[in-house]
Amino acid sequence: MKQTGIFCGRVQLAYDYGRFGWTRGSGKVWHGGVDLIGVDDRTIRMPYYNGKKITGTVTRARIVTDKSNKTWEWGWYVCVRLDANQTPDAVNYLYFCHCASLLVRVGQRVASGDALAVMGQTGNAAGGYDHCHFEVRATANGKGLAPTAYAGCPNAVGVYGAADTPRQTLTIGPVSQGDADALLALCRQRGLVKAGLYKSEWS
Numbered sequence: 001m002k003q004t005g006i007f008c009g010r011v012q013l014a015y016d017y018g019r020f021g022w023t024r025g026s027g028k029v030w031h032g033g034v035d036l037i038g039v040d041d042r043t044i045r046m047p048y049y050n051g052k053k054i055t056g057t058v059t060r061a062r063i064v065t066d067k068s069n070k071t072w073e074w075g076w077y078v079c080v081r082l083d084a085n086q087t088p089d090a091v092n093y094l095y096f097c098h099c100a101s102l103l104v105r106v107g108q109r110v111a112s113g114d115a116l117a118v119m120g121q122t123g124n125a126a127g128g129y130d131h132c133h134f135e136v137r138a139t140a141n142g143k144g145l146a147p148t149a150y151a152g153c154p155n156a157v158g159v160y161g162a163a164d165t166p167r168q169t170l171t172i173g174p175v176s177q178g179d180a181d182a183l184l185a186l187c188r189q190r191g192l193v194k195a196g197l198y199k200s201e202w203s
Helices: 070-074 177-189
Strands: 009-014 034-038 043-045 055-062 076-082 093-100 107-113 116-120 132-137 158-160
Touching: 034 116, 043 158, 070 076, 070 093, 076 116
Parallel strands: none
Antiparallel strands: 009 034, 009 158, 034 132, 043 116, 055 076, 055 107, 076 093, 093 116, 093 132
C-alpha cells in the first residue's frame, strides 16, 4: 500500500491542528498537532516531506510517568530529530505520541517509510480510540507548528489516501434501531459516511 503521511493506505485526520483540545483545560488548551488514525495499517512510519524522502535520528523513545513533565500526556512516544537542510521550513523535530508499542530505540537512524511504532491510546489520549498525536516543532521543547507537509493530508477532518486492496461490501441486518445507531456512529468515526460508503435502508 502507498504511504499517506505516517501510515500506509488511508489515514483519517480525527482532530486537526490549531484548535483547542479536550483532554485538559476544559477545552482551552492549544492542540499543537494532529490526531491521525491508520485506517488500513496500525504501524506508524517516518513520513515524507511533500513526497520527498527525509532522514533523521531517534532522540527519544519512551514513556514519562512523572506528571510534572508535560510529556506524560503523550504516553509511549517517539521523537525524531531531522537531519539538517532537508526542508525549507522551521521544523527540526517530529513527535509520534500515544503509541501502543515502540519499534525503534534512541540513537537509531530512520528514513521515510521506516516503521517507528504502533498506534494506540496511551497517556492522556482523547476520544477512546487508537490514534497517533503527530506533532512537529522547531525546537525540542518548542510550540507545535503546522504539520500538513509531513502529515500527508490537509488540516481538515476527513479520510485521505487510498487502499490498494480490494474493497468489501458488508450487509448487516435487519437490526434494531439501537444497533443501527451504533453502526452509524462507528461508520461516522471511520469517515465512511462522509466518504459516501455507508447506506441504510428500512425493510
